[in-house]
Amino acid sequence: MTGPYDREAAIVGLTRALPYIRLFRGRAFVIKLGGEATSDPAALLQLAEQVGVLREVGIKVVLVHGGGAQATALAGRLGVETRMVAGRRVTTPEALESVVMAVNGTVRTAVLAACRAAHLPAVGISGLDAALVCAHRRPPAEVDAGGRPELVDFGEVGDVAAVDRRPLDAILAAGYVPVVSPVSGDGGGRVLNVNADTVAAAIAAALDAEKLIFLTETSGILDDPADPSSMVSCVDLKGLDAMEGRGALGGGMRPKVAAARAALASGVRRVHVVGYRQRLGLLTEVFTNEGAGTLIVPDLAQLPAAEQGGAVPPPSGGPVR
Numbered sequence: 001m002t003g004p005y006d007r008e009a010a011i012v013g014l015t016r017a018l019p020y021i022r023l024f025r026g027r028a029f030v031i032k033l034g035g036e037a038t039s040d041p042a043a044l045l046q047l048a049e050q051v052g053v054l055r056e057v058g059i060k061v062v063l064v065h066g067g068g069a070q071a072t073a074l075a076g077r078l079g080v081e082t083r084m085v086a087g088r089r090v091t092t093p094e095a096l097e098s099v100v101m102a103v104n105g106t107v108r109t110a111v112l113a114a115c116r117a118a119h120l121p122a123v124g125i126s127g128l129d130a131a132l133v134c135a136h137r138r139p140p141a142e143v144d145a146g147g148r149p150e151l152v153d154f155g156e157v158g159d160v161a162a163v164d165r166r167p168l169d170a171i172l173a174a175g176y177v178p179v180v181s182p183v184s185g186d187g188g189g190r191v192l193n194v195n196a197d198t199v200a201a202a203i204a205a206a207l208d209a210e211k212l213i214f215l216t217e218t219s220g221i222l223d224d225p226a227d228p229s230s231m232v233s234c235v236d237l238k239g240l241d242a243m244e245g246r247g248a249l250g251g252g253m254r255p256k257v258a259a260a261r262a263a264l265a266s267g268v269r270r271v272h273v274v275g276y277r278q279r280l281g282l283l284t285e286v287f288t289n290e291g292a293g294t295l296i297v298p299d300l301a302q303l304p305a306a307e308q309g310g311a312v313p314p315p316s317g318g319p320v321r
Contacts, residue, residue, distance in 0.1 A: 021057045029054060033063060071089070123176045123178055133184040158186070195255050197258070204263050215274055225251075235294060235295075240261070260273075
């Protein structure tokens with residue numbers, strides 16, 4: 001049983017969250033789970049419980065999951081070489097088989113099992129189902145591979161051409177949480193490996209989402225990738241350009257930043273990067289002005305003064321995070 005101080009803290013927290021709840025009720029959040037999160041059963045259950053809270057206060061949540069770590073592990077067991085360039089997987093036909101098995105099989109099952117344990121009604125769907133995501137095969141492209149330009153054929157990798165929101169609307173209207181795998185295809189039925197960050201951004205744009213949230217291994221975007229304490233609380237597109245220019249955004253963060261830019265350009269209001277290991281990190285990021293991770297906005301100069309200063313506004317002042 002909790003003591004009086006615990007009860008008081010809970011009431012204060014709920015009071016402070018009410019303005020955010022009023023603002024976000026009926027709006028859509030797209031939450032992307034990284035492969036690391038989906039391989040940690042305890043963290044995955046905690047995340048599912050937090051998503052359950054969002055759903056109970058009237059927020060429409062769509063979960064998008066990756067599965068790169070599991071696909072790499074499975075490829076290794078199958079004797080298939082894994083090659084990554086600029087944070088993206090070069091997908092041979094053999095590698096595609098491991099991606100499909102891992103992402104649509106192992107990872108999806110783990111996410112759905114956690115949702116069931118949290119009493120969160122969820123339905124698994126891939127980009128292929130009901131032509132949710134239409135993609136086209138990526139042509140060979142010149143990329144920065146270790147500081148030098150290289151022409152890379154990514155193989156069976158797709159870029160998003162369109163998203164049909166109707167399957168997601170139907171699932172949400174029926175009271176379920178869609179759990180989306182990024183495995184997609186083109187109009188001819190060709191299966192393509194599409195980056196989950198990219199799919200999450202495209203779905204957020206299609207749904208006119210209030211927020212796109214990336215749950216990652218780090219606490220947020222780090223100013224110095226080698227220093228976990230260097231998390232940036234709030235950054236705009238100009239700031240991201242500066243960080244990228246000095247090499248602070250590497251590896252798997254680069255696709256997330258690219259997806260964040262695309263989502264903001266398409267009308268998504270806010271993008272967040274939050275560490276999945278933080279206790280109640282998702283709810284803290286959504287329902288407090290201090291947040292728990294990194295908030296990405298188009299232009300810091302356009303933020304309200306209270307938000308620029310990091311101050312917590314009174315409930316009457318309305319939410320700013």
